[in-house]
Amino acid sequence: MAMVGLFWIVGGDVYVGAKPSGPGPGxxxxxxxxxxxxxxxxxxxxxxxxxxxxxxxxxxxxxxxxVGALKDVALGMVLNLAAPVGLGRADEAPAMMSVRVESPSGSHELNAYVAAAVGYSPTEVGLSRTLLSRFTEGAATMSTALAAMSEWGRAWEGGSPREAQREELLRGWVG
Known part of the structure; x- marks a missing residue:
């Protein structure tokens, strides 16, 4: 599984945001x-x-x-050391983003968890948004880009690639 831009790719499956677990939205x-x-x-x-x-x-x-993420990690560690029997801060839910689907029946707003703990790079956000808009340009464009993403996910071994490689992948999928 790997994060590339706003996408989470697990094998051949492609998600916007993090792959949901249990009843979580995705x-x-x-x-x-x-x-x-x-x-x-x-x-x-x-x-x-x-x-x-x-x-x-x-x-x-x-x-x-x-800096805020580092502060939260440090504070969590201190609280867990001081009160290791569950008196620490309650687990916070991951951040959410909205995915809007426009169709003839109207606008549908869906929710997905954010996969990047400290946010996404501005370049990855822009390329991801461009790629999402390309999916609506027609069946050939959508199927080519989605097939390339799925194929990459099935072949990739390891965690998420580094930022420069993620941007390169997104540029390739945008075409």
Whole structure:
């Protein structure tokens, strides 16, 4: 499994945001369409009906966000050392982003967990948004890009690639 831009790729499966676990919300991209997963959202939006696919509430990586994440880790460690029997801070839910699917039946807002702890690089956000818009340009464009992402995911071994490689992959998938 690997994160590339706003996408989480597990084997041949491609998700916008993190792959959901249990009843958590998520959005999967398949050759048929956009699949809403998790409690409170379900459905399949066929590519032929998807007019636009956009993402909002995406956290962008910044120095302040990185410092905040380090502070949270340090504070959590101190609290766990001081009170190791569950008196530490309650687990916080991961950040969410909104995936909007525009179709003839209207606008559908789906939720997905953010996969990047300190946010995504501005370049990866821009390339990911461009790639999402390309999916709505027609079946040939969508199937080529999605097939390339799935093929890469099946062949990739290891965790997420480094930022420069992620950007290179996104540029290739955008075409």
């Amino acid at each position: 959005v999967r991209l398949t050759s048929e369409g956009v699949v809403a997963l998790g409690d409170g959202q379900s459905g399949l939006y066929l590519w032929e009906d998807v007019r636009a696919l956009t993402v909002a509430d995406v956290p962008v990586k910044s120095f302040g966000r990185q």
